[in-house]
Amino acid sequence: MRLFSTQALAIAALACLPFSLSQxxxxxxxxPQNAVQMTIDFLTRDDANLRAIGxxxxxxxxxxxxxxxxxxxxxxxxxPARQLELTAxxxxxxxxxxxxxxxxxxxxxxxxxxRATAVQAVGVLGGxxxxxxxxxxxxxxxxxxxxxxxxxAVVRGAEATALIAATxxxxxxxxxxxxxxxxxxxxxxxxxxxxxxxxxxxDATVRTAAMRAIGKFGGPDQVVGMVQxxxxxxxxxxxxxxxxALVTVCTQNPRHEQSATIxxxxxxxxxDQTRETLLPALGRVGGAGAIAIVDGLIADTNAAKRKFxxxxxxxxxxxxxxxxxxxxxxxxxxxxxxxxLLGALIRIAPLPDNKLNNQQKxxxxxxxxxxxxxxEDRRRVLERANAxxxxxxxxxxxxxxxxxxxxxxxxxxxxxxxxxxxLRDANKEEFTKALDKxxxxxxxxELVDRATRYKQGQTWERKKPAGS
Amino acid sequence: xxxxxxxLDKPLETxxxxxxxxxxxxxxxxxxxxxxxxxxxxxxxxxEKRLAALLGAGTSRAAKEYVCRKLSLIGTAASVPxxxxxxxxxxxxxMARFALERINAAEAGAALRQALGTVQGDLKIGMISSLAxxxxxxxxxMLAAQLTSDSRTAxxxxxxxxxxxxxxxxxxxxxxxxxxxxxxAAAIDDALLACAEFLLQQGKRSExxxxxxxxxxxxxxxxxxxxxxxxxAAARGILACLDTTTPS
Numbered sequence: 133m134r135l136f137s138t139q140a141l142a143i144a145a146l147a148c149l150p151f152s153l154s155q156x157x158x159x160x161x162x163x164p165q166n167a168v169q170m171t172i173d174f175l176t177r178d179d180a181n182l183r184a185i186g187x188x189x190x191x192x193x194x195x196x197x198x199x200x201x202x203x204x205x206x207x208x209x210x211x212p213a214r215q216l217e218l219t220a221x222x223x224x225x226x227x228x229x230x231x232x233x234x235x236x237x238x239x240x241x242x243x244x245x246x247r248a249t250a251v252q253a254v255g256v257l258g259g260x261x262x263x264x265x266x267x268x269x270x271x272x273x274x275x276x277x278x279x280x281x282x283x284x285a286v287v288r289g290a291e292a293t294a295l296i297a298a299t300x301x302x303x304x305x306x307x308x309x310x311x312x313x314x315x316x317x318x319x320x321x322x323x324x325x326x327x328x329x330x331x332x333x334x335d336a337t338v339r340t341a342a343m344r345a346i347g348k349f350g351g352p353d354q355v356v357g358m359v360q361x362x363x364x365x366x367x368x369x370x371x372x373x374x375x376x377a378l379v380t381v382c383t384q385n386p387r388h389e390q391s392a393t394i395x396x397x398x399x400x401x402x403x404d405q406t407r408e409t410l411l412p413a414l415g416r417v418g419g420a421g422a423i424a425i426v427d428g429l430i431a432d433t434n435a436a437k438r439k440f441x442x443x444x445x446x447x448x449x450x451x452x453x454x455x456x457x458x459x460x461x462x463x464x465x466x467x468x469x470x471x472x473l474l475g476a477l478i479r480i481a482p483l484p485d486n487k488l489n490n491q492q493k494x495x496x497x498x499x500x501x502x503x504x505x506x507x508e509d510r511r512r513v514l515e516r517a518n519a520x521x522x523x524x525x526x527x528x529x530x531x532x533x534x535x536x537x538x539x540x541x542x543x544x545x546x547x548x549x550x551x552x553x554x555l556r557d558a559n560k561e562e563f564t565k566a567l568d569k570x571x572x573x574x575x576x577x578e579l580v581d582r583a584t585r586y587k588q589g590q591t592w593e594r595k596k597p598a599g600s
Numbered sequence: 601x602x603x604x605x606x607x608l609d610k611p612l613e614t615x616x617x618x619x620x621x622x623x624x625x626x627x628x629x630x631x632x633x634x635x636x637x638x639x640x641x642x643x644x645x646x647x648e649k650r651l652a653a654l655l656g657a658g659t660s661r662a663a664k665e666y667v668c669r670k671l672s673l674i675g676t677a678a679s680v681p682x683x684x685x686x687x688x689x690x691x692x693x694x695m696a697r698f699a700l701e702r703i704n705a706a707e708a709g710a711a712l713r714q715a716l717g718t719v720q721g722d723l724k725i726g727m728i729s730s731l732a733x734x735x736x737x738x739x740x741x742m743l744a745a746q747l748t749s750d751s752r753t754a755x756x757x758x759x760x761x762x763x764x765x766x767x768x769x770x771x772x773x774x775x776x777x778x779x780x781x782x783x784x785a786a787a788i789d790d791a792l793l794a795c796a797e798f799l800l801q802q803g804k805r806s807e808x809x810x811x812x813x814x815x816x817x818x819x820x821x822x823x824x825x826x827x828x829x830x831x832x833a834a835a836r837g838i839l840a841c842l843d844t845t846t847p848s
Binding site for chain 2: 166167170171174181182185186188189192193194195196199
């Protein structure tokens with residue numbers, strides 16, 4: 133009884149509201165006077181503020197399936213721009229009771245924006261029964277395709293995951309590859325056996341997607357399958373991508389130590405040809421077990437084996453092999469091998485997680501510099517140096533500002549080091565001198581701007597890469 | 601750490617001549633004592649008395665600010681007279697209010713109400729704000745009287761009544777509607793909306809709706825942005841009142 137009087141009072145109150153609310157009042161008084169009706173009336177208004185009030189109620193109020201159905205039932209009566217608003221609000225509302233209306237909208241609307249929003253909402257609210265319709269939308273053009281991809285990534289339930297995995301087993305390679313990426317986004321652990329099978333599929337697109345997916349969340353149980361994936365991958369880009377996925381599982385994912393051990397066992401039990409293929413990945417994984425194998429290969433009298441071993445060594449993920457690299461660099465005669473080893477040292481020395489402290493990193497880089505025989509190599513050393521944020525690095529780099537052939541990379545490193553305010557402020561005098569020298573040396577306008585700003589204690593914002 | 605009154609002799613003496621920018625490390629024993637007396641009423645009373653004694657003449661402004669901050673934490677009715685004596689003082693009024701606003705004693709509210717009747721200008725607006733901060737329902741008639749005062753004071757009074765949001769506050773605000781001062785009218789609308797929001801949160805939908813209706817009536821003929829905003833807020837409120845499915 134009290135509820136009725138409250139509503140009556142409120143509706144009577146609306147009668148006193150001017151602007152376009154007079155029609156609202158009429159609608160509310162004529163119908164089953166309730167908040168749903170008033171909300172629906174607000175949603176049809178031209179006044180964006182009134183619609184916002186209605187949409188707020190759709191999102192956060194009017195609880196219950198019946199209300200949801202009534203609100204969603206408004207969709208066919210709205211113009212596309214209003215359909216977009218209501219669809220997004222119904223998606224945020226999170227009530228599955230809106231699904232039939234959203235699916236009907238998808239059936240009937242040809243407006244691309246409406247279709248995309250509806251697809252996304254179906255994904256958010258839907259489950260296994262909606263996987264088919266979402267999968268169908270993957271074949272559409274963007275933005276519907278992207279919405280379908282996002283929708284399939286969030287559609288609820290293990291049954292939905294199983295359906296996506298089953299659909300990914302057959303059909304068009306591009307569709308399979310997309311579905312595999314979606315399974316990866318869903319972190320679909322139950323689908324890992326299917327992904328392992330796809331990693332050795334006949335189609336390279338499918339194989340690549342499967343390896344990429346397993347790389348995102350695979351563990352020890354997937355290593356054997358991934359090894360097969362690496363072996364099946366075509367030499368070149370696909371093999372490289374497959375190796376990276378395997379290396380991620382063995383060096384970064386949960387239980388990576390166990391994964392690395394399994395990979396090592398796989399390697400040891402393989403025939404020579406297989407070992408040859410897996411050796412670069414073994415080098416990238418690194419570790420004590422792997423180094424013994426690589427040492428053996430480098431010491432082999434067979435030139436081909438030695439070369440494989442050296443290649444693996446140059447891919448090592450940390451500086452634990454720096455002594456070996458330096459030792460080999462002192463012995464090799466072949467210019468290509470020398471280049472390979474030097475490149476590895478320059479890459480490894482300043483790596484953030486290479487198991488050395490900053491001073492050790494700088495020592496290694498300085499030692500590498502003494503072994504360089506060309507300005508091109510010295511240039512690379514100078515360019516890598518700024519990753520080691522020490523004032524000693526500045527002191528190492530500054531003398532090269534006077535070398536016409538190396539001045540520009542030295543200028544870059546001085547400016548990069550100066551970018552770090554704590555380092556710069558703690559050694560202000562040295563940095564000011566070095567930046568003055570940069571300003572008198574570099575021809576690079578950006579470096580001039582940065583050096584000038586840092587000298588004045590100002591900041592500089594790094595431009596984001598295009599497309600990011 | 602146990603409270604030791606004698607150990608505060610030197611810090612309290614130093615405090616008298618303290619100036620901003622000076623060494624505050626000397627007052628660490630006082631800070632520690634404020635914590636130590638938390639569960640010791642006798643010690644707390646002693647510390648309060650010693651601090652309040654510094655609020656008279658011969659103590660720097662910075663020291664009085666420090667003392668007010670401490671009394672806001674441990675003060676009781678015993679500190680109120682000393683703090684109240686600062687309320688008409690332009691330099692120290694705001695810090696005295698800072699303490700009085702937070703002291704859980706009826707005497708603190710009474711002191712602010714008494715000062716409201718005697719001070720003028722910014723100081724009066726400060727009293728109004730602090731009374732609202734305390735949620736002082738006893739001051740509603742005084743605030744209602746201020747709604748016809750100068751524009752700035754009336755706006756402050758309206759805002760305070762919105763924060764106090766009792767039925768009496770609503771009545772006072774409604775009665776003051778129709779003022780020709782646009783700033784005051786807008787403040788009254790805002791305050792009534794605040795009252796209605798509060799009532800809705802309390803589940804008092806019919807009372808809230810009545811306020812929204814009153815606001816809609818008032819703003820019905822308005823063409824200003826403020827009037828339109830009020831109408832929209834009223835529409836939103838009425839819809840929320842109607843939505844009995846959603847917890848308010």
